[in-house]
Amino acid sequence: MPTDTEIIAVDLEWAYRLLGFGPLVLVSTTDGMRPDVSAIAWCCPCAKEPPTFALAIGKGHKTYQNIMKTGYFGINVPTADLTDLVLYAGTASGHRVDKFDARRIPYHLGQQLPSLPLVSQCAAWLECKLIPSSEAGDNSVVMGRAVAASSRAGVLLDDHTWNVEVYPTLHHLGGRNFLVGERRVQAAPVKL
């Protein structure tokens, strides 16, 4: 993945295209004092207008507690070169360690949510405000409304589909196993 590409704003109309194909994400939060980041495989867009997203998060996670405390979170979309970071973020807990500090994870702050850390090595970012959420067993389905979206230049192509050939994404198979999304196939137009 290019490392020196500029970060550009993504129109909120197309925010759902940053997640519509089901990549694993990193969810970044803060408790007001310390940033945190965790891996979340269970994530999906729920509405285009307003742009709304859902994450299934364990209620014991520091991530969940931070979101309930501040009312906001970041969705960061990692590329295939970030498996080590993803596994670390999904194994260590912010209850015990400052993951950003321990692994020197570079971050920048949100445009609309200026206290929100965003993982700079990722390819796209959504800044979300918490909206009413639901219970799902030992998880909570945490819902967020995006107030800003951004990406590395070239992540979305002219037709607003993700450029998987240049920015291959991670999809979780289980344990330490991932599927890499790196090749598109295009269906023929449907004739009705």
Ligand SMILES: Cc1cc2nc3c(=O)[nH]c(=O)nc-3n(C[C@H](O)[C@H](O)[C@H](O)COP(=O)(O)O)c2cc1C
């Ligand atoms: C690849 C991967 C995917 C994960 N997906 C989820 C998920 O969808 N929901 C969840 O609650 N935890 C998920 N986890 C577990 C959390 O990321 C993990 O418990 C993390 O340590 C929580 O950190 P925190 O306490 O700092 O929030 C996943 C872990 C890995 C490694």
